[in-house]
Structures are given as C-alpha cells and as structure tokens.
Amino acid sequence: xxxxxxHGRPDPEATPSxxxxxxxxxxxxxxxxxxxxAGASGLTAIKNLREHGFGVDCxxxxxxxxxxxxxxxxRSPVYASTHLLSSKPFTQFPDFPMPxxxxxxxxxxxxxxxFERYADHFDLRSHIWFGTEVIxxxxxxxxxxxxxTRSTGGYGPERTSQYAAVVIANGHNWSPKLPRYEGLEQFRxxxxxxxxxxxxxxxxxxxxxxxxxxxxxxxxxVEAAQQASRCWHSTRRGYWYAPKYxxxxxxDQVNDTLLxxxxxxxxxxWLYHWTLRLTVGDLTRFGLPKPxxxxxETHPIANSQLVYYVGHGAIGPVPDVARFHPxxxxxxxxxxxxxxxxxxxxxxxxxxxxxxxxxxxDSAGAGRPTLWLNAFTxxxxxxxxxxxxxxxxxxxxxxxxxxxxxxxxxxxxxDRPERAAAFAQRVRDRAGERYSGQVKESSRHWFEVGHADYxxxxxRALHDLEGK
Amino acid sequence: xxxxxIMRGREWSRPVRPARREVxxxxxxxxxxxxxxxxxxGFGHGAWAFAEHWLGHAxxxxxxxxxxxxxxxxxxxxxxxxxxxxxxxxxxQVAAGLPRQAxxxxxxxxxLVVAHALxxxxxxxxxxxxxxxxxxxxxxxxxxxxxxxxLPAVFGGPLRLSRGQxxxxxxxxxxxxxxxxxxxxxxxxxxxxxxGAPDAEPAVGAPPVLVLGSPDDRVVPTSALTGVARHYxxxxxxxxxxxxxxxxxxxxxxxxxxxxxxxxxxxxAH
Numbered sequence: 001x002x003x004x005x006x007h008g009r010p011d012p013e014a015t016p017s018x019x020x021x022x023x024x025x026x027x028x029x030x031x032x033x034x035x036x037x038a039g040a041s042g043l044t045a046i047k048n049l050r051e052h053g054f055g056v057d058c059x060x061x062x063x064x065x066x067x068x069x070x071x072x073x074x075r076s077p078v079y080a081s082t083h084l085l086s087s088k089p090f091t092q093f094p095d096f097p098m099p100x101x102x103x104x105x106x107x108x109x110x111x112x113x114x115f116e117r118y119a120d121h122f123d124l125r126s127h128i129w130f131g132t133e134v135i136x137x138x139x140x141x142x143x144x145x146x147x148x149t150r151s152t153g154g155y156g157p158e159r160t161s162q163y164a165a166v167v168i169a170n171g172h173n174w175s176p177k178l179p180r181y182e183g184l185e186q187f188r189x190x191x192x193x194x195x196x197x198x199x200x201x202x203x204x205x206x207x208x209x210x211x212x213x214x215x216x217x218x219x220x221x222v223e224a225a226q227q228a229s230r231c232w233h234s235t236r237r238g239y240w241y242a243p244k245y246x247x248x249x250x251x252d253q254v255n256d257t258l259l260x261x262x263x264x265x266x267x268x269x270w271l272y273h274w275t276l277r278l279t280v281g282d283l284t285r286f287g288l289p290k291p292x293x294x295x296x297e298t299h300p301i302a303n304s305q306l307v308y309y310v311g312h313g314a315i316g317p318v319p320d321v322a323r324f325h326p327x328x329x330x331x332x333x334x335x336x337x338x339x340x341x342x343x344x345x346x347x348x349x350x351x352x353x354x355x356x357x358x359x360x361x362d363s364a365g366a367g368r369p370t371l372w373l374n375a376f377t378x379x380x381x382x383x384x385x386x387x388x389x390x391x392x393x394x395x396x397x398x399x400x401x402x403x404x405x406x407x408x409x410x411x412x413x414x415d416r417p418e419r420a421a422a423f424a425q426r427v428r429d430r431a432g433e434r435y436s437g438q439v440k441e442s443s444r445h446w447f448e449v450g451h452a453d454y455x456x457x458x459x460r461a462l463h464d465l466e467g468k
Numbered sequence: 469x470x471x472x473x474i475m476r477g478r479e480w481s482r483p484v485r486p487a488r489r490e491v492x493x494x495x496x497x498x499x500x501x502x503x504x505x506x507x508x509x510g511f512g513h514g515a516w517a518f519a520e521h522w523l524g525h526a527x528x529x530x531x532x533x534x535x536x537x538x539x540x541x542x543x544x545x546x547x548x549x550x551x552x553x554x555x556x557x558x559x560x561q562v563a564a565g566l567p568r569q570a571x572x573x574x575x576x577x578x579x580l581v582v583a584h585a586l587x588x589x590x591x592x593x594x595x596x597x598x599x600x601x602x603x604x605x606x607x608x609x610x611x612x613x614x615x616x617x618x619l620p621a622v623f624g625g626p627l628r629l630s631r632g633q634x635x636x637x638x639x640x641x642x643x644x645x646x647x648x649x650x651x652x653x654x655x656x657x658x659x660x661x662x663x664g665a666p667d668a669e670p671a672v673g674a675p676p677v678l679v680l681g682s683p684d685d686r687v688v689p690t691s692a693l694t695g696v697a698r699h700y701x702x703x704x705x706x707x708x709x710x711x712x713x714x715x716x717x718x719x720x721x722x723x724x725x726x727x728x729x730x731x732x733x734x735x736x737a738h
Contacts, residue, residue, distance in 0.1 A: 089479055089483045095589055096564050097560055097588075100561055101486070121564070260478060260481050459472075462474070
C-alpha cells in the first residue's frame with residue numbers, strides 16, 4: 001500500500017516555515033503539487049499526479065468528494081432526475097471503466113458512487129483536505145505558488161503553503177449566470193435559477209416558464225410538462241434536439257462511428273439532419289423556431305422527450321422574454337403569459353475568485369482566460385486548469401488526459417528541461433486556440449470543444465513532449 | 469510496443485458487449501492492507517485453475533485473492549465469438565470492481581490478456597506466468613509437440629492441450645486427467661489473435677512486472693519466455709521441472725510463494 005507520509009497532508013509541526021510573506025509564515029511544501037477541488041477533475045488530477053510520482057495536497061471546500069456531482073453540496077447544479085448526457089464510454093475515466101451492469105446513461109447518484117469507488121480504489125482521500133477553501137493563489141519566485149487557505153465559511157486562521165505547481169479544478173457549473181430583463185424586479189411571481197432546482201415537487205401544480213434551451217432547461221421543461229399545470233419553454237433561437245438513441249444505440253456512439261471513419265463535417269451534418277427529418281420531422285410544425293445554425297455549431301442538446309411533450313401540448317414553445325410586468329411576462333412576439341414560477345436555466349459562468357485575472361491573461365477580468373488546450377497558461381509553466389472545457393461529450397476523459405499531460409510536463413521540467421521549454425513556447429504561441437470548428441459566439445460557447453478535435457490536440461502535445 | 473493512444477474511437481463507438489463473469493475469491497481473515505491479487509487464467513482454463521491451490525495460499529499469506537473466468541470460460545457466460553479485446557475488457561472490469569488497486573496475475577494466454585488490460589487499468593503490479601504471447605514460433609513448437617491438438621485451432625477449431633504439455637510427470641495421473649477434463653476452449657477469433665496479436669499499448673501507471681515460467685514448459689519455449697521478460701526489462705524467474713500449468717502442477721507452492729515474496733519486496737507494488 002502506498003502511504004502518504006512522504007507527500008501527504010502538510011503538517012505544520014513537521015514542515016519548516018522557511019519563507020514568509022507579509023510577515024505571515026509560509027510552509028514550504030517542496031515538490032508537492034496543490035490541487036484545488038476534489039470533484040471529477042480534481043480527483044483525476046490527484047490520481048495522475050500521484051501515479052507520476054508527485055506528492056499532492058488537494059483542498060476541497062466541501063466535506064465530501066464529487067464536486068458538482070455530489071448533490072448535497074451547496075454548489076451542486078444536480079437535480080433529482082439528472083442523468084448523464086453522454087453514454088458510458090465517453091463519460092468514464094479511460095483507465096477506470098464504469099461497471100458493465102450500469103445503464104448507458106447512469107443517474108447522478110451512480111456517478112457519485114463511481115467517484116467514491118475511484119477515490120477508494122486509488123487511495124486518494126488521504127491527500128485531500130476537506131472543509132478547506134482556497135482564498136488566494138499567488139505566483140512566487142522560481143515558478144512556485146503561494147496558496148492561502150482557511151476553513152470553509154471563513155472560520156479559523158489563514159494558512160499559506162508554497163507549492164511547486166498548482167492544478168485548478170474548481171469547476172465551472174456553480175456560479176449562476178442570470179440575464180437582465182426590464183421589469184424583473186417588479187415581477188410578483190417566484191423566480192429561481194436552475195441551480196436552485198432540485199426536485200419536481202417544486203413544479204407541481206404551478207404555471208411554469210422555463211427560460212433557456214440548454215440541456216438543463218430542456219430537462220426541467222420535460223419535468224414541468226409532467227408536474228406543472230402549465231409549462232412554457234422560452235428559447236432565444238431554434239435548436240437541434242438530438243435523441244439519446246438512434247438506430248437502437250446511444251446516439252453519441254453512432255456519431256463517433258462516423259468520426260472514427262473521419263467522415264467530413266459537412267457529410268456528418270447532412271446525415272444528422274436527414275436522421276432528424278426521418279425521426280422527429282420538421283420541428284417548426286410543433287411551433288418550435290427553425291434553427292438558425294447547422295448541427296454541431298452549438299452545444300448539443302440530448303433530449304428524447306422534449307419534442308414528445310411539445311407534440312402532446314404539454315410544453316408550449318415560446319420566444320425570448322421581452323420584459324416582465326408585475327403579474328405577467330411579455331414575450332418578444334408581443335404575447336403575454338402569466339407564469340407563477342420562472343426558472344432561468346441560463347447557465348453558469350466560470351469563476352476563479354482566488355486568482356488575479358492577469359495571471360490567466362484575462363486582464364479585462366471578463367472571466368475568459370487565454371489558455372492553450374484550455375488548460376495551460378502562457379508565462380506560468382507550473383499552473384494548469386483541469387476541466388475548463390464544455391465538450392460535446394463526456395468531460396472526465398478530457399480532464400484525465402489534461403492532468404496526465406500536466407504530470408508529464410512536470411516530469412519533463414525535471415528530467416528533460418529542453419522539452420519542457422519547447423512546450424512552454426507552444427503554450428505562448430498557441431494560447432487561445434479553439435477545438436470546436438465553427439460555433440456560435442456566446443459566453444456559453446467560448447470554451448466549447450469537440451472531443452475528437454480536442455483529444456487529438458492533447459495526443460499531439462503528449463507525443464511532442466515525449467519526443468515521439 | 470506502440471505509443472500512448474488517447475484517441476480510442478473503436479472503444480467509444482463500439483464498446484465491448486457486457487457478459488456475465490465468474491469471479492472466485494479467498495480473502496484473509498485479517499485485513500492487512502495488502503493489495504488484492506486478480507488471477508487471470510489462460511485460454512481453455514477457468515477460475516477453477518487458481519481455486520485449486522493458489523487462491524487459498526495467497527489468502528493464507530495475507531493477500532486478498534480473486535480468480536476470474538474470461539467470457540466463454542469456466543462459469544462465465546458462453547461467448548464463442550469473443551475477441552482478445554473482449555477478454556481484456558473482462559479483466560479491466562473485474563479489476564476496477566475490486567476495492568483497491570489490484571495486482572494482475574495472468575497465466576498462459578491470460579498473460580497476453582493482462583498485457584492488454586494493463587494499457588486500460590493502472591495495476592499496482594503485474595505477474596506474467598508462463599506467458600503465451602503468440603507468434604509463429606510458439607505455433608511451430610506447439611505443432612511439433614502436439615500436432616493433433618494444435619492443427620484444428622489454426623482453422624478455427626478447438627485448441628486441445630495434452631497432459632504432457634501442461635504437467636510434469638510428478639503430478640499423479642488421476643489428478644492430471646481431472647484437470648485436462650475440465651479444459652474448455654477460447655473463442656476462435658481470440659485464438660487467431662495469438663498468431664498476429666497487435667502489440668499491447670504501454671501499461672498505464674508504469675507497474676512493476678514479474679515474468680516467471682519453467683524451462684521445461686512444453687507450450688512456451690524458453691526463448692519466448694526470455695523475450696517477454698526482456699520486453700518488460702527483466703529476466704524470467706525459472707522453476708525447472710514444472711509443466712506449463714504451474715498453478716496446478718505437483719510443486720505449485722514454489723511459484724506462488726515466489727510471487728508473494730516479490731510482492732512483499734517490490735516497493736511499487738505495496
């Protein structure tokens with residue numbers, strides 16, 4: 001069994017406080033790497049860094065693992081009925097498969113148990129400081145980092161430890177993005193962001209307006225169709241609603257058969273349109289707006305039930321909201337509706353409140369870091385972000401390979417500095433690269449990646465780093 | 469050895485179809501924090517081959533021990549069209565289902581399955597016992613020693629190993645016959661893979677690998693044994709006088725004790 005005595009938790013008694021900052025002691029953690037967050041990306045970062053021989057201190061603000069997928073966490077966006085959107089082979093870690101006995105699209109509780117097993121199997125918990133939040137991450141001399149922590153909620157003293165490298169894995173689905181509407185403050189009905197939606201009982205018997213056509217918005221609209229007395233679904237534009245199964249198989253597996261065969265995008269788009277025409281037909285017939293873009297140009301929506309409930313009249317598609325009145329909502333086409341409950345499924349914004357935005361090359365503070373492979377920062381070779389991707393597929397495979405690449409980069413800095421320097425140059429030259437083909441410009445899509453394009457880029461980066 | 473591959477289009481678009489698997493186990497009375505061992509039998513063998521002696525012996529020395537039957541073998545679901553990829557999938561599934569990071573122990577062609585599974589699961593260590601990695605040399609040796617049992621396999625028929633190939637003369641005849649009678653067969657596609665098996669991708673997590681066998685093995689020539697060991701950067705540990713089925717032969721305790729001693733000493737496997 002591996003033990004953590006050599007690289008484990010920082011022990012204030014044993015760790016010399018050789019440095020100081022603003023008259024505060026700084027514990028020197030030597031070659032240890034700091035991981036921020038013990039969700040899916042943080043866990044795989046700990047595992048892969050350990051596997052490559054690095055000591056790890058992980059700070060987790062909650063008292064358990066799982067991040068967004070642990071619905072007891074106050075930052076979890078998960079609701080009772082959340083299921084995976086991508087099927088198992090795309091979702092699982094590449095070196096720790098989900099059980100064969102699980103369904104194609106597991107439930108969120110199964111996903112949490114998967115992370116629990118992953119953490120136990122690889123003995124990760126002994127490297128995690130639970131109930132500890134990171135409040136500052138600052139560059140120090142020699143490409144090192146000062147990380148200041150305290151107990152979650154602001155209790156207890158602050159502590160600063162110095163690390164050889166930092167992996168930020170704080171997630172990007174917890175800070176709600178709320179739209180501004182004229183008259184919203186005067187609206188007398190109930191308003192919530194989808195982050196507060198947990199259970200269909202919240203919808204029962206009410207007149208509900210769901211705003212937003214992301215996967216969450218579509219899921220909630222489907223639940224409202226079954227629970228609410230009335231459901232309107234407001235979307236700004238028309239979307240392509242992809243079923244979760246086509247030809248009797250999970251749709252993403254069928255799609256990847258085409259990707260594996262390197263079928264060109266235009267042909268795939270044509271096949272996709274043709275398949276939808278054969279199955280759900282013309283969406284405008286149901287009152288849904290005609291999509292103003294081709295498939296693969298926005299984040300894919302995987303929902304087999306939305307069109308079904310629209311067809312049954314249980315969901316009323318409506319256009320964008322124009323303004324709010326005290327007892328009504330005015331739509332862009334001039335109609336007025338009278339919901340009791342409005343749910344904004346309008347997404348989330350990534351936030352890194354512990355880090356000076358200029359470190360990420362985001363001096364405007366717009367929350368859009370300029371990174372290479374959505375993970376590496378120009379000028380900061382020992383800093384990586386894991387999981388800052390909005391893939392058209394599962395996320396954990398991407399986080400896994402990001403952290404493997406980072407671990408190997410840290411090894412190269414020690415063993416083959418010329419390779420690490422070439423990598424740093426590539427980060428400077430290619431920061432901001434996109435991996436998604438042509439997508440709609442919006443805050444939801446700036447970090448959109450196509451999993452095949454993205455993973456090919458990571459594979460090339462790994463082979464370049466290792467000189468193959 | 470091929471290089472690290474991230475793009476796994478076939479695994480994503482055509483995942484291996486699930487199959488029910490037999491897993492036998494023997495766990496120590498006291499949990500001592502030792503890594504679990506997963507024994508993977510070779511073609512034609514099932515978990516029973518390890519349940520006979522090695523499982524109980526490993527548990528008595530404090531190692532939680534598990535033995536599985538690949539699909540189509542032993543008590544697992546029939547799978548006549550199984551491939552090497554499906555077998556590796558079975559191993560990774562069982563290993564990932566164990567409570568802690570496991571040591572994979574593959575015997576015969578099961579060692580080749582383990583080599584492929586190591587690219588999909590970061591094992592704590594791996595032991596390749598009398599590994600059959602295939603190739604024309606191994607086929608030639610098998611044809612010379614047991615033409616009647618080997619030739620049908622070339623054409624998709626069953627591979628029938630003889631008593632003389634599997635056991636030394638020390639093993640009582642009755643016991644040897646009992647074991648031979650339990651042998652099944654691997655899928656024909658998996659058997660063919662032995663002729664031109666693709667190289668396994670690099671093992672993830674760089675686990676320590678031990679190769680052991682017998683110079684008197686009548687299935688695996690010593691040169692093949694040395695070749696596999698060299699591939700993993702070591703020399704094979706040899707047990708003269710034993711047949712191919714080291715776990716069932718008369719002196720079965722010697723190799724398993726050597727494996728457990730190695731695990732106790734090997735730092736990366738702890």
